[in-house]
Amino acid sequence: MRERVYRSIREDLASGVIAPTERLGEERLAELYGVSRTPVREALARLLSDGLIERDEHGLYPYRPRLEELDGLYELRVTLEARGIRRVLENAELQHDSEALTAELTTWQGFRELPPLPDAELVAVDEQFHTTLLQASGNSALAEALAVVNTRMRPVRALDALTPDRVATMVAEHITIVESLLAGRLESALEQLVAHIESSQVRVLERAERAMSMSKLGLALRG
Numbered sequence: 001m002r003e004r005v006y007r008s009i010r011e012d013l014a015s016g017v018i019a020p021t022e023r024l025g026e027e028r029l030a031e032l033y034g035v036s037r038t039p040v041r042e043a044l045a046r047l048l049s050d051g052l053i054e055r056d057e058h059g060l061y062p063y064r065p066r067l068e069e070l071d072g073l074y075e076l077r078v079t080l081e082a083r084g085i086r087r088v089l090e091n092a093e094l095q096h097d098s099e100a101l102t103a104e105l106t107t108w109q110g111f112r113e114l115p116p117l118p119d120a121e122l123v124a125v126d127e128q129f130h131t132t133l134l135q136a137s138g139n140s141a142l143a144e145a146l147a148v149v150n151t152r153m154r155p156v157r158a159l160d161a162l163t164p165d166r167v168a169t170m171v172a173e174h175i176t177i178v179e180s181l182l183a184g185r186l187e188s189a190l191e192q193l194v195a196h197i198e199s200s201q202v203r204v205l206e207r208a209e210r211a212m213s214m215s216k217l218g219l220a221l222r223g
Contacts, residue, residue: 001035001039002038002039002042002043004039005029005033005035005039005040005042005043006042006043006046006047007121008033009024009029009033009040009043009044009047010047010050010052011119013047013052013053013062018062019062020061020062021061022061022062023058023059023060023061024044024053024059024060024061024062025059025060026040026041026044029044044060048060050154051063051154063156067205067208067209069152070153070156070201070204070205070208071205073149073152073153074153074197074198074201076149077146077149077150077153077197078194078197078198080134080142080145080146080149081130081133081134081146081193081194081197082190082193082194083139083142084133084134084136084137084139084142084143085137085181085186085189085190085193086190087137087138087139088137088138088186089186089187089190094137094138096136096137096138096181096182097135097136097138098182100132100135100136101132101133101136101178101181101182102182103132104129104132104133104174104178105175105178105179105182107129108129108171108174108175108178109175111167111171112168112171112172112175115164115167115168115171116167118162118163118164118166118167119162122162122167122170123154123157126170127147127150127154129174130146130150131143131146131147131150133177133178133181133193134146136181156204156208157204166203173192173196174196176192177189177192177193177196180192
């Protein structure tokens with residue numbers, strides 16, 4: 001029950017069903033999801049630990065993105081992921097782990113046939129794709145650093161409302177990047193990867209700016 005409530009609240013936070021200015025009261029959420037307050041309380045504690053919600057003097061509210069952090073995090077993400085491809089480009093003795101890349105390709109080709117739900121869980125699947133690509137370059141330290149960046153970005157990325165069209169674009173771009181890597185077209189893969197991340201950055205920043213504007217309005221109203 002608590003897992004179901006946790007996932008429901010998380011998805012509603014990501015999709016915008018729960019407004020950025022909405023106070024997350026246990027009683028109201030219990031009524032909304034048709035459960036007792038206990039699984040709601042446990043779900044909120046987990047969401048607080050995840051960084052998807054935060055507490056102020058008025059109670060619990062959806063996480064309010066801090067825009068000044070996002071550009072730096074995206075710059076670091078691009079640097080790390082691009083370095084994975086460049087290190088193979090710069091050293092003829094290195095090559096990507098084709099087995100790991102083929103497994104990812106199979107996964108995303110499957111998503112092309114049967115698209116995943118455009119919910120918050122897709123963010124985790126997307127993170128796994130990028131981490132695997134970086135790990136496949138042969139430098140586990142780069143992949144570990146990317147995992148830290150993903151953790152910091154995840155609450156803001158979860159605010160990005162994924163639509164079926166957006167999911168289809170993500171799937172197609174992932175497939176194209178992996179196919180380029182497997183074919184040895186590393187320069188093309190690098191360009192495709194950077195363009196893919198930068199496109200995501202634009203959308204997430206726009207969404208975060210709107211969320212922050214709504215949050216400021218809510219704070220003004222609560223004040």
